[in-house]
Amino acid sequence: MERAGVGIIEADLVMDAGPCERDIRSAARGNGIRFQNVSMSFGGNRGGHPTLAVDDFSLEVAENEFLVIVGPSGCGKSTLLAMAGGLTQPTTGRLSLGDEPIVKPGPDKAIVFQTFSLFPWMTVIDNIEFGMRLNGVSPAERQRRIDYYLPIIGLKGFEDHYPKQLSGGMQQRVAIARCLVLRPRLLLMDEPFAALDAQNRTVMQEELVRVWSAHRPTVIFVTHSVEEAVFLADRIVVMTRRPGRIKDVIDVRDTTGAQHWRAAPLDQVMRRSDFQDLRGRVWDLIRDEIVIE
Amino acid sequence: MAGVAAWILVWWGVVSVFKVPPEFLPSPWQVAKKILWLAANDIGEGKLWLHLGWSLLRFLSGFMLAMALGVPLGLLMGHFRPAREMLNPLFEMLRNVPPIAWAPFSLLWFGASFGSQAFVIFVAAFPPILMNTQQGVRLTDKGLISAARMLGAGSFTLLFEIGLPAAAPAVIAGLRIGLANGWLALVGAEIIAGPGALTGLGFLVLVGQQNLQATITIGAMALIGIIGASLDYALCRLEASVARGA
Ligand SMILES: Nc1ncnc2c1ncn2[C@@H]1O[C@H](COP(=O)(O)OP(=O)(O)OP(=O)(O)O)[C@@H](O)[C@H]1O
Numbered sequence: 001m002e003r004a005g006v007g008i009i010e011a012d013l014v015m016d017a018g019p020c021e022r023d024i025r026s027a028a029r030g031n032g033i034r035f036q037n038v039s040m041s042f043g044g045n046r047g048g049h050p051t052l053a054v055d056d057f058s059l060e061v062a063e064n065e066f067l068v069i070v071g072p073s074g075c076g077k078s079t080l081l082a083m084a085g086g087l088t089q090p091t092t093g094r095l096s097l098g099d100e101p102i103v104k105p106g107p108d109k110a111i112v113f114q115t116f117s118l119f120p121w122m123t124v125i126d127n128i129e130f131g132m133r134l135n136g137v138s139p140a141e142r143q144r145r146i147d148y149y150l151p152i153i154g155l156k157g158f159e160d161h162y163p164k165q166l167s168g169g170m171q172q173r174v175a176i177a178r179c180l181v182l183r184p185r186l187l188l189m190d191e192p193f194a195a196l197d198a199q200n201r202t203v204m205q206e207e208l209v210r211v212w213s214a215h216r217p218t219v220i221f222v223t224h225s226v227e228e229a230v231f232l233a234d235r236i237v238v239m240t241r242r243p244g245r246i247k248d249v250i251d252v253r254d255t256t257g258a259q260h261w262r263a264a265p266l267d268q269v270m271r272r273s274d275f276q277d278l279r280g281r282v283w284d285l286i287r288d289e290i291v292i293e
Numbered sequence: 294m295a296g297v298a299a300w301i302l303v304w305w306g307v308v309s310v311f312k313v314p315p316e317f318l319p320s321p322w323q324v325a326k327k328i329l330w331l332a333a334n335d336i337g338e339g340k341l342w343l344h345l346g347w348s349l350l351r352f353l354s355g356f357m358l359a360m361a362l363g364v365p366l367g368l369l370m371g372h373f374r375p376a377r378e379m380l381n382p383l384f385e386m387l388r389n390v391p392p393i394a395w396a397p398f399s400l401l402w403f404g405a406s407f408g409s410q411a412f413v414i415f416v417a418a419f420p421p422i423l424m425n426t427q428q429g430v431r432l433t434d435k436g437l438i439s440a441a442r443m444l445g446a447g448s449f450t451l452l453f454e455i456g457l458p459a460a461a462p463a464v465i466a467g468l469r470i471g472l473a474n475g476w477l478a479l480v481g482a483e484i485i486a487g488p489g490a491l492t493g494l495g496f497l498v499l500v501g502q503q504n505l506q507a508t509i510t511i512g513a514m515a516l517i518g519i520i521g522a523s524l525d526y527a528l529c530r531l532e533a534s535v536a537r538g539a
């Protein structure tokens with residue numbers, strides 16, 4: 001099935017991307033991710049009860065798919081991303097990327113952490129460059145990618161600032177850029193826009209669609225915003241409260257058809273009644289799961 | 294600074310009001326004059342600068358060695374659990390032994406020489422440097438480690454490009470403590486671990502005592518205090534500049 005990537009606008013953008021021509025590795029097939037009966041429980045500290053964070057989670061995310069996970073706080077979303085990124089191994093079950101099991105972290109599975117985790121002793125540029133340097137990207141190519149992404153994330157002029165000199169939203173954008181420059185096969189984003197105000201959030205959502213369209217890594221994107229989920233996702237996974245299970249999977253493309261609405265500006269999309277309806281549907285699913293503990 | 298000056302005034306006041314005999318407690322003025330006298334006249338093997346120079350050299354040799362061994366070993370122990378578990382009991386034990394208690398062994402191993410004095414200073418400065426470095430590496434934000442591994446960092450990069458800078462504030466705090474400890478051990482080291490040496494601030498302290506010249510002893514003590522404070526100040530500045538980056 002052909003989807004958003006063939007829209008005229010996005011086809012243009014692929015060329016627009018200029019120096020960011022497709023990476024050979026990520027153009028290869030086999031970047032889908034598969035969760036097979038994945039469960040994760042954390043051992044209780046000092047005799048406490050273990051916590052079952054994720055319970056029997058099975059899902060296949062297709063190559064190039066933009067998957068969004070929503071669910072109440074503490075339902076195991078970050079845990080799922082950590083496992084997909086190879087940072088932790090599930091207690092039971094298996095994960096694979098393409099045909100390889102996911103056993104360790106690496107730059108092909110980039111993660112935008114909920115807490116940013118920028119290196120405080122490195123400037124913006126050094127933070128963005130660090131991963132590329134570790135992976136043998138040539139200095140010239142590093143510079144080209146930085147020149148490409150820096151204006152997109154709106155941090156031109158802040159190259160030599162340290163993270164603590166930036167606002168939360170700016171730090172989050174550096175964390176995103178540090179992943180994008182790696183051209184990952186899999187892009188895992190944990191509430192990447194949570195620290196942004198509504199206006200910047202909209203701009204960043206649209207920019208994300210743009211840069212993502214340029215080489216389309218498989219994305220798993222966690223958010224608390226139903227609107228953001230409905231705007232960005234190919235499919236939305238709604239999770240139950242802890243222990244996290246899949247409550248429902250909603251295919252946004254059933255509503256949008258082949259021409260996904262994320263190619264258009266958000267304020268236009270928001271006025272569509274089918275967008276509103278879908279948002280209401282997802283919100284109703286989540287509402288049942290929210291309990292104030 | 295003003296605080297120091299005030300206390301010197303108090304000292305002066307006490308000495309002149311109660312007419313304290315100079316052998317018992319000389320006045321600041323007498324001490325200052327004696328320091329100037331020491332700068333111009335030989336005592337032991339030479340003038341004041343020679344004593345200062347030797348003391349600093351002994352101190353720096355011991356301290357630099359403590360730094361050169363303590364930081365890398367601390368990094369390793371912070372990074373590799375087996376290294377930590379093997380070596381920590383040893384150092385936990387050793388660091389509770391007062392440095393000067395090493396003097397007899399030090400004399401045995403290095404003779405009554407520069408080496409044995411530097412060794413006592415090394416023993417004093419080493420534990421806090423090692424412990425702090427280790428702790429700093431061990432307490433590196435787990436998120437930063439995850440991020441680095443995600444970006445492709447191997448063990449070597451994790452240790453030197455993440456662990457070390459993340460631990461830098463703790464390392465410098467350890468250096469400051471080590472510096473103070475080492476400097477405090479200097480006089481003892483010079484008196485006990487270097488019998489026969491006719492140089493150093495410790496020697497001046499001793500000479501003052503033996504010749505009933507309280508001015509020399511207090512003059513040397515004052516210099517020790519001033520130099521110790523200056524060294525600490527220098528590291529303080531370094532600490533501040535690292536903190537600015539982090
Ligand atoms: N390292 C850990 N040790 C012990 N328990 C953990 C650990 N990490 C997560 N948990 C537990 O697992 C559950 C899921 O945590 P997780 O961070 O994945 O939730 P989340 O869905 O990302 O929540 P939020 O929306 O608030 O970010 C929580 O109950 C949490 O307490």
Ligand SMILES: [Mg+2]
Pocket residue numbers: 077078079114190
């Ligand atoms: Mg989370």
